[in-house]
Amino acid sequence: MSTNDASMTAAAPGGIGNFGPGLDVLGCAVTGARDEVTVRWASDEGVVILDAGHPRLPTDPMKNTAAIAASAVMHMALAKGCRVADRGIAISIRKGLPLSGGLGGSAASAVAGAFATDALIGASNLHSRSAGRIGVLSVNELLECALAGESAVAGRHLDNIAPSLLGGIILVRSLDPIDVVRIPVPKGLRIVLATPSHELTTTVARGVLPTVVPREIVIHQMAQVASIIAACHSGDLALLGRAIDDRIAEPARLPLLPGFQQAKSAALDAGALGASISGAGPTAFALCDSAAIATRVAQSMQSAYLRCGLESAVRECEVDVCGARVMRA
Secondary structure: OOEEEEEEEEEEEEEEOOOOOOOOOEEEEEEEEEEEEEEEEEOOOEEEEEEOOOOOOOOOOOOOHHHHHHHHHHHHHHHOOOOOOOOEEEEEEEOOOOOOOOOOHHHHHHHHHHHHHHHHHHHHOHHHOOOOOOOOOOHHHHHHHHHHHHHHHHOOOOOOHHHHHHOOEEEEEEOOOOEEEEEOOOOOOEEEEEEEOOOOOHHHHHHOOOOOOOHHHHHHHHHHHHHHHHHHHHOOHHHHHHHOOOOOHHHHHHHHOOOHHHHHHHHHHOOOOEEEEOOOOOOEEEEEOOHHHHHHHHHHHHHHHHHOOOOEEEEEEOEOOOOOEEEEO
8 A cells, every 4th residue: 555645634622421411412522632633645445544543442444433434524525526536545543532431532533533534635625625624524514424433333422523523512402414503611611520540431331321211300401401501601600510410321320430429529529510420431520610629629539539449530621612623734
């Protein structure tokens, strides 16, 4: 296989899926660690993975989220009349996000793979670019391609993918057709992430979710999601914290998350506005209204996990409003 000099590298942030009570419908991108995907043209057709980014990640392009997303972009661009025939791409992945950590790592790889491939095709098809973008696909088309990759390993949901691509806090109104809404980021919001030293796959975490939910819990959940939207629009951080009250996924997943309840209680005692599980877990997140409180909450959560016999990595961050971006062209 030979390659030319044309390559693109895209980076996409991780984030908090199932933002509090927003199971599969609310997600939030966070600053800090990102996954990066580099794609370059190759003479052989199809997709080849040169580096999967981690020894445990598949090098089979049919099983890797970044490669599946990149392949979907290739097919969609070809259907739009772009020049990609008789060429393939080679992919290298750099994982900045943990595996099975609840921070949207598989989604970030899928988004970066789709975004980089779209940019690479766009560089070769200047006449076909979308207005104001280097790529050739629309936002919804990119979401669809990234969703193809995420679906292969974590299920068909956009609450990690959409924030990773677009940045910010995102409401997923619909999957069919794709309809996502950007929600304002309240001023002064700080986020603490605490990742204990154990893993939990999305498949296992989703497997314990209830198939039947009592009406009063559904009503409560809807009220909390609506309150999150209202709080973000009004900038009411206290209301946002009160609305982080998940009575569906969090109770079901507690047995899978040693130390979480203690870390959540410690966060609230230290001044956090609210706390819950990030994505499928095991990472816990806490919302704070100042950097000083965030530092205190981070220390308290780490200490709580340690008392439960678990090391944990903690970091203070903010909402990432940038989303995916091309790093090198």
